[in-house]
Amino acid sequence: VYIASKFRTRPVKVPTKYGSHKAKTLKLTTTTSAPMTRFTFGECISYPEGLSCDATQAWVLTRSKYIKKLSVLGADNIYWKPNCVTGTDYFWHVQTNIHTTRKNGNGSSNCCCVDMETGVVPGGGDSATYCIAPSNYDDCLDLCKPWYQSELYSEGDNDVVATIFSNYYSIN
Secondary structure (H helix, E strand, C coil), X not given: CEEECCCCEXXXXXXXXXXXXXXXXXXXXXXXXXXXXXXXXXXXXXXXCCCCHHXXXXXXXXXXXCCCCCHHHCCECHHHCCCECCCCCCXXXXXXXXXXXXXXXXXXXXXXXXXXXXXXCHHHHCHHHHEECCCCHHHHHHHHHHHCCHHHHHCXXXXXXXXXXXXXXXXX
16 A cells, blocks of 8 residues: 655555455545555555656666665565666566566566556456466467557667567567
């Protein structure tokens, strides 16, 4: 839970008797001095809505376990930051380092399809449909082909990434 105030925005630990992954309900009461601007839940990290990809990467970095930032006190590993189309505000259409569940947080990751402009998983975050634990990278690319927008990649500074995706989709 993030508490936004005039002075800070930070996560707040919600004490539980058995662990948050076993919760069935959550009841919150706030005052106008500490309004909730967004409520997310689950066994993963979610990013603030409305940020560009670069801003989302910066958000992850400032809250990460990265050695120059919060070290072991960070909320998550910098490894989970989103991939961006370099030189633009766009997200890659396929995000390959997604921590969707408690079970895949130890060295394994899923891939998810995302809207390149917003970074949002289609279908209201339907990870059962738009995220998979791939056996190889081609599985991710095949799943996410409908979200590939070549013109957004061509706006970026990294011709190698644009060419890799373009070549894959022209062959398959």
